Amino acid sequence: MKLKKLTLVLVGIALASSQMADAQQVVRENKGRFPRHELRWSEPAATQFTETEVRHFLSFDGALYDPDKEFLPYYFHREQLPAGMNSGSAQLLNPQYAPATAPEIQVINNFGRSFITPEAEVITRIDVERKVPHIAVMIYPLRINAATGQIEKLVSFDLQIQASYSSERSMRSRSYATTSVLASGTWFKIGVTNTGIHRINKTLLTSIGVDVDNIDPRNIRIYGNGQGQLPFSNNAPHYDDLHEYAIMVQGESDGVFDANDAVLFYGVSPNTWKYNSTDSTFAHQVHNYSDTTYYFINVDLGPGKRIAAQASSSLPATHTVNTFNDYQYHESDSKNLIKSGREWYGEEFNIINNYSFSFTFPNIVSTSRVNVKVDMVSRYETVHNYTVTAQNTTQVIAINGAQTQCYYCCYALAGKADFDFLPAGPVVSVNVARQLNASPAPLGYLNWIEVNVRRQLRMSGNQMSFRDVESVGVGNVGQFTLSGVSPNVVVWDVTDLENVFLQQGNLSGNDFTWTQATDTLREYIAFDGSSYFTPVAHGEVSNQNLHAMEPAEFIIITHPSFMAQAQELALLHEQHDSLTYVIVTPQQIYNEFSAGAQDVTAIRDFIRMLYDRADSPDEMPRYVLLFGDGSYDNKRRLPNNTNMIPTFQNRNSLCFTESYVADEFYCLLDDSGEWDTGSDIGAMDVSIGRFPVGSVSEAQNMVNKVRQYITKTPPNTSPAACLADGCNKGGEWQSWITFIGDDEDSNIHMSQSDQLAAIVDTTYHAYNIEKIYLDAYQQEQTPGGERYPQVNEAFDKRMEKGCLILNYTGHGGEVGLAHERILEVGQINAWDNKCNMPLFVTATCEFSRFDDPGRVSAGEYVLLNPNGGGIGLLTTVRLVYSTPNFILNRNFYFVAFEPENGEQPHIGDIYRKTKVLSGYSTNNRNFTLLGDPALKLNYPTYNVATTHINNVPVGANADTIRALSRVTIKGMVTDSLGNKINNYNGVLYPTVFDKVTTVTTLQNDPPISAFTFKTQRNVIYKGKVNVVNGDFEFTFVVPRDIQFQFGAGRISYFAENGVFDAAGAYENIVVGGSDPNAPADGTGPQVRLFLNDSNFVAGGMTDASPKLFAMIFDSSGVNTVGNGIGHDILAVLDEETDNAVVLNDYYQANLNSYQSGTILYPYSKLSEGPHTLSLKVWDVYNNSSTAKTDFVVSSSATLALAHVLNYPNPFTTNTSFYFEHNQACSEFNVTIQVFTVSGKLVKTINEPVHTNGYRSPGITWDGRDDYGDPIGRGTYIYKVFVRSADGQTAEQYEKLVILN
Secondary structure, three states: OOEEEEEEEEEEOOOOOOOOOOOOEEEEEEEEEEEOEEOOEEEEEEEEOOOOOEEEEEEEOOOEEEHHHOOEEEEEEEEEOOOOOOEEEEEEEEEEEEEOOHHHHHHHHHOOHHHOOOOOEEEEEEEEEOOEEEEEEEEEOEEEOOOOOOEEEEEEEEEEEEEEOOHHHOOOOOOOOOOOHHHOOOEEEEEEOOOEEEEEOHHHHHHOOOOHHHOOHHHOEEEEOOOOOOOOOOOOOOOOOOEEEOEEEEOHHHOOOOOOOEEEEEEOOOOEEEEEOOOOEEEEEOOOOOOOEEEEEEOOOOOOOEOEEEOOOOOOOOEEEOEEEEEEEEOOOOEOOOOOOOOOEOOEEOOOOEEEEEEEOOOEOOOOOEEEEEEEEEEOOOOEEEEEEEOOEEEEEEEOOOOOOOOOOEOOEEEEEEEEEOOOOOEEEEEEEEOOOOOOOOEEEEEEEEEEEEEEOEOOOOEEEEEOOOOOOOOOEEEEEEEOOOOOOEEEEOOOOOOOEEEOOEEEOOEEEEEEEOOOOOEEEEEOOOOOEOOEEEEEEOOOOHHHOOOOOEEEEEOHHHHHHHHHHHHHHHHHHOOOEEEEOHHHHHHHHOOOOOOHHHHHHHHHHHHHHOOOHHHOOOEEEEEOOOOOOOOOOOOOOOOOOOOOEOOOOOEOOOOOEOHHHHHOOOOOOOOOOHHHOOOOOOEEEEEOOOOHHHHHHHHHHHHHHHOOOOOOOOOOHHHHHOOOOOOHHHHEEEEEEOOOHHHHHHHHHHHHHHHHHHHOOOOEEEEEEHHHOOOEEEOOEEEOHHHHHHHHHHHHHOOOEEEEEOOEEOOEEOOOOOEEHHHHHHOOOOOOOOEEEEEOOOOOOOOOOOOOOHHHHHHHOOOOOOOEEEEEOOOOOHHHHHHHHHHHHHHOOOOEOOEOOEHHHHHHHHHHHOOOOHHHHOEEEEEOOOOEOOOOOEEEEEEEEOOEEOOOOOEEEEEOOEEEEEEEEEOOOOOEOOOOOEEEEEEEEOOOEEEEOOOOOOOOOOOEEEEOOOEEEEOEEEEEOOEEEEEEEOOOOOOOOOEEOEEEEEEEOOOOEEEEEEOOEEEEEEOOOOOOOOOOOEEEEEEOEOOOOOOEEEOOOOEEEEEEEOOOOEOOOOOOOOOOOEEEEOOOHHHOEEOHHHEEEOEOOOOEEEEEEEOOOOOOEEEEEEEEEEEOOOOEEEEEEEEEEOOOOOOOEEEEEEEOOOEOOOEEEEEEEOOOOEEEEEEEEEEEOOOOEEEEEEEEEEEOOOEOOOEEEOOEOOOOOEOOOEEEEEEEEEEEOOOOEEEEEEEEEEOO
């Protein structure tokens, strides 16, 4: 690549001269050599959604896509700004363009042409990552050539970054209370749903737990925190902790709260109004997370804040106010059309064609225009109309047609009405009607109606709120005249919610007049005391003090039901990872950051407080875990809702590819963006994950899985089946990464999987790669559609064997993966792999849509499986596109294995860095982390190096191993610098691979062409050897079945000692040819075949899930190459040779031996009754042997005994009792009673028994009775009684003979 200069111009300010303008002083210019940016364009990429729906996208290497520009691609560049800089700009230099191809032009004409400008558009944004500013540059690499009118694409350019300092971009400094007011005193909570004057009487205080008879009412205090939903933007003002509100306590002067005493306060609805100066109307905002505003009452912290009188101003009035602005809205949030986004809709235009609504405004000003706004959505193929009629004025809402048969398009489109008219009376009636009555008719939904009017400032009702926009202005003073008042009417100035004032003025007849400055909009309420709103009692609140928390690395936000499990997990990470932690509940956060109301921003503000308080990167929070399920319904509107910890849903609730749920919202802690579209979101500052658990048992299962994953156990060298059920059967699975690629879509998914595999294969050599590409397997036609049963089997087999990461690329959904259903929920729930759980990375659609209460997604099942599944998922929660998926997936591998400060990353670090590298698109936001972000993958601590091959030191020249040659490998365990770890003692698992082979897929879906890929999967030798003081040595004989042509082989290593793992690979070795001096061998292996363990005898009993257990010996070694020429290790059940199982991967050499080994393979769901089993094994010379056995399956649901016997029988001095059973790997309490033939009990033996298989070990008896005396010669009856650990019992009688 040609190198060109990239100029970095650093612009700052002289701190000593504050008068100098920002970005005016260029303090230095650094020039360095950077690669010229080149865009490698490829043919438009196709994404297929259904059999008929395909969408094409412009494509170049690294392209991201902008949903706001119809998914035009853009090039993304991001870099850290120099110290002291927080702003900047970017400019293209020396751009080179090429004509767009015909297919590219076709894509552009379909999508995005209107957004293409005469020159490539360059947009810069400043984002801050962990308090460090970066500049992000987005380049839209298309232009319309002004001279030719042709569309051209950018192919190369230089990029000039100009960095600067801007005081406007300096991060807002927030102040936080050091102690919450809730830290001391006694607190009670009430809630209100309406705006107005609320009254608290003695009865209500008593109901929430206040000892009213023993309080001084002068000490009553009420606290709150702002009004309405907190702003999403970090730049906007945010209240901190609870603030005391001014209140009125009637009858407090005597120090006793009597029966007629009461507290009056101004309470507000959670739904708010905001003035829009553009069209001079007020707009409402419904709180997305709470229908209640909460207030906190305290009675023991001393005298409270009271409403003070506010005198009428003596300033001369500039405006006379005798009318005011009023408003009402209708919004019924009952339906979420796509189960995503925070917009909910109400009345449905389906059976009903029109709806009418009435809004009453007493004393409406007939000469002022009424404004009506209507917002709605509709679903129909073509343009269609709705009419909005109010006061004989009609406006048509024309709504464009939605592509109703399109899987990825918007479900419905929006339309609005906005019109004015003069009112005819106090009632404003609004009718919304559907105009097209075709069949099928449009399906519409009303969102909301807003009505803005002017009213006479005349008292109406017992409470009346008012405000006047027309009197507002700099230097303005308004003279307010409220008419129609009685002597009982009181006016409060409620502009400042914390400091409500009793407005004083002049009462003349029925008019009350006062004057106040109206520089800003003033809000008032008048009431006559005849009727008040009554708050809802919520009870006592425990003391808490989140504001006193010190910064911590690990923050767990847990539903209260899971507090014990959260504490257990936190302690686990404290002990294992030395992480400091805090544990809080959402309600505790709400109490201090949103006055008790559920609000996602409150959770983020809490995290930000700990983030802001950190004085260094080491003190910043690193990981946040949301311990509880979430829902797209944050208000509990749905039955069986799962809203345990709320979710951030963006505003879009209509378009499948533009709507998202993003837990990362909680960890965007610096100042930028509104966080509603993909493009305006900053960089994640803290990693976040979620346990989508809904019960205590699920919560405990998750903690157990994390504990299981991080717990190291000494390596096991025993082949016993039950030991293999524990997690000490060898950790070499951690050196495997599996890539699964879907077929179809012009092979894009297999191609992308192969590119990802190449990143690992060429960069991180210690890892082995398995490729499961669908088109490489035979597709079958079934009544349910096309299927790949061999892929299902391969998927399950890999899960059984385990891998560090399992990466899927392709189609998927909430119930599984691929159109051919290669993974379904039943499969997931059947997995039993708790010892080797992978991290799932799924570049597919909706696989883990955790926020749908109506369905548990397949991805959730993967995580929640108590017996295994995955340890976590970096996964998709909505509809996504394949090309940006690939970019994010590729970025994952750029960071997954890269240490930081000498430490391998935790899963959360990988997730955060992947997101940051992948830009700001909506597609990016739809990837989430389900799992523990503080968990670290089981990376090896040390390396394994090869030192000698056949006693020759390894060097620059590749060593050659030939068929039938005897090979000895020596090596050592080293640190990262290559120094031997002299005190490392453990077990090494070497795997020697034959050469790379080329596979051409089967072209199951013509006309899509076959796909070709390379894989290295044939195993020459797989062993187990001791590592002693850091050194190891092993020997094996190369099988005859290797490919004879010469090529590069591979030796993979994994070592463990119960504390530290080590891994490595050696690839400078040639495999091929044949050893002409190899000794002759014409004898097949010795094969001994059992079920579960070597105590099994032919014809014995098993349960429905026995394990084939074989012990094998051959002087030359066992052939496991598996290159498809008929020399595989094969097991055949019930003589069904067509269903033979290849067991090459299940062969494990014995410790320090290449000549002997074992096979352990699990069967499942076998039918009851007799079965036969045969096993054929080949040695490396291709000599074979076959062993056979038979057995009887008895369901393990009920304990059963068979073949109860004693041996020898007859006996003289001692005998042993045996029995077979159907519950392997079990603990039993066994009682043996010996009787005479007349029924007299002479001996009782009680003994605990543990069985690995289905045959008990012997229980020995010396022929003496319970008193130690020999019993006489003769025949006796004995009973064997067996009780299992779960209380099941079985018994059987037999005879024995004594020959004394």
